[in-house]
Amino acid sequence: MSTHDPHSDVVVHGEGELPDRFDDPGLHEHKPRQADVDPKVAKRVERQVLFLFTLSILGTIGVVWAYFALPPGETPDSMRTSNVVLGVCLALSLLGIGIGGNHYIKVLMSNREYVEERHEQRSSDETREIAVQMLKDGAQDSGLSRRGALVGAGLTALALFPLAIVVPLIGNVGEDWNVRKFKHTMWKKGTRLATDPQGRPIKASDVTIGDVWHVIPDGLNELEHGKLDEKAKAIVLLVRLDPRDLKSDQSPAGETWGYDGIVAYSKVCTHVGCPVALYEQQTHHLLCPCHQSTFDVADACKVVFGPAKRPLPQLPITVDDEGYLVAQSDFHEPVGPSFWERATK
Known part of the structure; x- marks a missing residue:
């Protein structure tokens, strides 16, 4: 047996049964973070992210340097040293990008929730103009335009990281490939x-x-x-x-x-x-x-x-x-x- 309240969108079938429809609860109340209300906190986080991106850059440079300066050699000690230095530098390169990017997204970028209703696939010109403006507002809200050092460090870290993979591959060109x-x-x-x-x-x-x-x-x-x-x-x-x-x-x-x-x-x-x-x-x-x-x-x-x-x-x-x-x-x-x-x- 089901009951229906004409003043509500919820239909209840009986005790213990799930309703067919729920009222729209709306968006949760936005709670600002410390970085949103305190410029000093935002600046401190910005420095932390900048440090992590710089660490990634140095890690990539370290991988390239260790590959040429510390070859494995023929002894267990030389192999151990080469592997440890390469591994530590590669870890710094990866962790710097990953942790830095994640920290920036969670603390500095906007965390507000936005609702956009679905429409026909081809929106009107007016809607398309609004969408472009929303993208511009989002870019402005992210703070990238005001944080040039972060953008430069992040892009540099991402641009240099492939060297940590490519250089060892290129370095093997001309080596002994005689598997016989x-x-x-x-x-x-x-x-x-x-x-x-x-x-x-x-x-x-x-x-x-x-x-x-x-x-x-x-x-x-x-x-x-x-x-x-x-x-x-x-x-x-x-x-x-x-x-x-x-x-x-x-x-x-x-x-x-x-x-x-x-x-x-x-x-x-x-x-x-x-x-x-x-x-x-x-x-x-x-x-x-x-x-x-x-x-x-x-x-x-x-x-x-x-x-x-x-x-x-x-x-x-x-x-x-x-x-x-x-x-x-x-x-x-x-x-x-x-x-x-x-x-x-």
Whole structure:
């Protein structure tokens, strides 16, 4: 049952039911802010916004300077310094624009609510003139015409910010784009497997069932130039299983790539390149801590879970005359994240 008050626009259907129509409540009463009534407050906020825009400009300049003056280099310290300075400067560049613009809009620009009724799409000439005048009034109300320093600082910050992105891209022009070098590592026939990071060669007799060893090529620690790049490509995880648990230790061509239950796989995840090193002895599963890709060590490190799309590359190994574990060759496919083509030659 519904009731209708002829003196009201509200129709009520009954207790607990919602009305069909509501009276227009109108606009809320406008409450002026401190900056609206106190010129000193407005001037203080203007200085704050100017400082933030200037901070953004300095941050962008800092990104460009750090990119050229502080290259990553070859050592962890130089890489850390370069990344920290670039990151801090880029943060200042972004935060200065974002916080400064937001502060200006919330405190200095007009916060009055305006109502404009809808009309036909093509307004009359008189209405169009009124609209143009309203835009002019809005621009005047925003105070931009009276705050030239803010306009200049804001536009400069916005104009300079793209340099923080473009300069690193331009700086890479002419660099080494030969991706073929990522298809091969320093592993080769006869290279002994050594402990990481000590570099001590490993004998097969030292590895017992259930053991997990972090491995690098013997001689890696003697390298100087490019040492980090070579290690990043060549790191290996060595595991010994009961040979009866191995579903396969052979290559697709039928070659034996393990030795008496000992198998070796690249530690570089085939998803995005994180180090895969969490081994579950009972299930023989190898877990990547970044995105939980899981590989079955007992079955050629095939993917059993997660976003990785291909198995970890296996390093063919055997033993030499002294009983040390050695590589039969390099990996037979590129290590690391999958990319557009897989040919190794």
